[in-house]
Amino acid sequence: IKRIGVMTSGGDSPGMNAAIRSVVRACAYYRAECIGIYRGYQGLIEGDFVSLTARSVNNIINKGGTILKSARSDEFRTKEGRKKAHENLVEHELHALVVIGGDGSFTGGVIFNKEFKFPIIGIPGTIDNDIFGTSHTLGYDTALNTAVEAIDKIRDTASSHNRLFFVEVMGRDAGFIALNAGVGAGAEEILIPEEDLGLKRMLESLKKSRRAGKSSSIVVVAEGDKSGKNVYELAQYVEENLPEYEVRVSVLGHMQRGGAPSCFDRVLASRLGVKAVELLLDNETNLMVGLKNNEVITTSLEEAIKGGHAINMELLRVSDIMTT
Numbered sequence: 001i002k003r004i005g006v007m008t009s010g011g012d013s014p015g016m017n018a019a020i021r022s023v024v025r026a027c028a029y030y031r032a033e034c035i036g037i038y039r040g041y042q043g044l045i046e047g048d049f050v051s052l053t054a055r056s057v058n059n060i061i062n063k064g065g066t067i068l069k070s071a072r073s074d075e076f077r078t079k080e081g082r083k084k085a086h087e088n089l090v091e092h093e094l095h096a097l098v099v100i101g102g103d104g105s106f107t108g109g110v111i112f113n114k115e116f117k118f119p120i121i122g123i124p125g126t127i128d129n130d131i132f133g134t135s136h137t138l139g140y141d142t143a144l145n146t147a148v149e150a151i152d153k154i155r156d157t158a159s160s161h162n163r164l165f166f167v168e169v170m171g172r173d174a175g176f177i178a179l180n181a182g183v184g185a186g187a188e189e190i191l192i193p194e195e196d197l198g199l200k201r202m203l204e205s206l207k208k209s210r211r212a213g214k215s216s217s218i219v220v221v222a223e224g225d226k227s228g229k230n231v232y233e234l235a236q237y238v239e240e241n242l243p244e245y246e247v248r249v250s251v252l253g254h255m256q257r258g259g260a261p262s263c264f265d266r267v268l269a270s271r272l273g274v275k276a277v278e279l280l281l282d283n284e285t286n287l288m289v290g291l292k293n294n295e296v297i298t299t300s301l302e303e304a305i306k307g308g309h310a311i312n313m314e315l316l317r318v319s320d321i322m323t324t
């Protein structure tokens, strides 16, 4: 393997640039060429390539977003799209790909590898942390810190006005951001898709906290929460049932995807990028690199997608005890 392509795909996350830098520098170190592919699989189909040297990635370790841009490609879901992508790889004499992205990107990679036997290594990059085979995905730590910082600010105004705030955080179908940012920001209640505790319980808990003398509260809601009500409906439900509360809603949204990566994400990106290149140079393929007990490990891409994700229920218990 002499020429390695690198791309970022799906929803961007802080640390993707640090991972691109790591892949490019590891290639330079091992004297392999590195080619950047713009806009993920869509750029692969369109042949949107750029040659990257060690100096092309100066001063990006600290930058949010991705210099290679990202996209969710519908065309790559079609056989014709993937055929075009493969033709471009052959034409540009690329021998392997490093895909930085989430489960959608890895699913595309697995299908592509099956069809064309093209070597692929995945680096988990998503704020959602919903990938099996790694304790942390790139960007998750930064997104947590962004969410906690935002909720801290909401707490200030909630407290000044004696209000109850519902704060919606991202995470798609997973509750990692909600649970961890909720505990970190001292939320009264945390609603996550993995554990639907029911709305009655939430009302009881809010009543209890009023009785206990709390004048303001924060409820963190995962966007994938399964209560059957969206965050605005939840707020209305509480206002109707507990008129003593003045309720407001804040949806944090895409701010959670931006910003400078935390030191943790930069270090993780650097470690995973090096490992990805080393695996390809050792003729390994169809693997995802990840972190477990602070060791870099590999998982098959198939397992990474299908393995599911386990939320830390002990944290929910801790959160319950903290609201006493």
Ligand code: F6P
Pocket (backbone or CB within 6 Å): 011, 102, 126, 127, 128, 170, 171, 172, 223, 257
């Ligand atoms: O997967 C990352 C993520 O930010 C999710 O948390 C969220 O559900 C989704 O992407 C939003 O996607 P889009 O950027 O297409 O609105």
